[in-house]
Amino acid sequence: MTDFAPGDPVRVRDWHPPGHVRTPAYLRGRRGEVERRLGPFGNPEQLAYGLPADTQPLYRVRFTMAEIWGDRAEAPADTLEAEIYAHWLEPA
Amino acid sequence: MPHDHHAPPRPDNDEPLTYWQSMEIAVRELLIEKGVTDATEIAQAIDAMDARSPADGAKVVARAWSDPAFKASLLKDASAACHGMGFDIGPMHLIAVENRPGLHNVVVCTLCSCYPRYLIGPPPDWYKSRAYRSRTVREPRKVLAEFGVTLPEATEIRVHDSTADMRYIVLPERPAGTDDLTEEALAALVTRDSMIGTGLPRQPE
């Protein structure tokens, strides 16, 4: 698994599985930049079902509103940050 | 401060019992019968949550406004900084995000209703509403305007979606004209909404 550093460009995986995931649909497929590493956390996709969980590095990723909403953005230069687990990120 | 008032207590004890209330009573009694918990522990948990309020967060903000070293530690590790002030914030991982000229932060949880409840108490109803959860990430300026907060176009708005394990508190900008105020007087200017980002601190009189 790639380890990302602050400033690294990343893309949120455009996955659409059913079940409990903590990656909001509006961010899937969007490109952003790692703001900080948050450390390892249990994978919610296993914790949700009472399973022993792998740990996943968790990152704060910063996006522009223009990247998320395109022409529909209210103010394109405004930004948004969200926590995304490593397995939902790929290098951009 | 239109959003800081408390509505009157909702009647509960003398209203007709609902299905879900009967489930709460049953679950509680079963947990006690099974030895998972006891009445004292439940009462203590209620007291502990009742004791948490925006006033605790206001003290943290006022300390950060008054003490640059504390502010640096708060921005580096907000959980440790709150523990250091003696607040029991339970299992919460807290991040403080700082407003400054040209940058305004606002916090939301689009997937559920994550909130820094172990510092400032449970979230207000509107924070958990479909309207707030849906719209804040898409049109934060319109949402803020509904709270009476209108920011210059040149000010960047940064929305924080609490998607996973961290919780967020906004460190608002210290109001002008407060150089002479004590930490206690500063804390009185800090509203709940100013720590969520849907409000600004009160102005000194």
Place this chain on the structure above:
Amino acid sequence: MAGSTPKSWHDMGGDAAGPVVPDDHDHALWEKRVDALLVLCAGKGLFTVDALRAALEELGPDAFETMSYYERWIAAVNRNLIGRGTYTTAELAAKMEQVAARGPTYGEAAK
């Protein structure tokens, strides 16, 4: 992929919605008790926050509109406790019947 991809009802970021109504209420005793049970059970490792979130999501979109916040929480807590065998569905049903027989109000039913 043809057609739109499904999105769970709870994943509402970016959806259209009406104005934010700045409602709030002080919590009733039974709501505080639900809160306490959740904090205690999670603290004792009976379930994780994610298992609770998953149970809330599985209540479905109708529950979000028709049940209050703490009604959804007690439903999700109960689902997790039954799921891990803390008590059985029959034990819960019998206890709820007993509770309701104590009297018509929360105050009477809660003893």
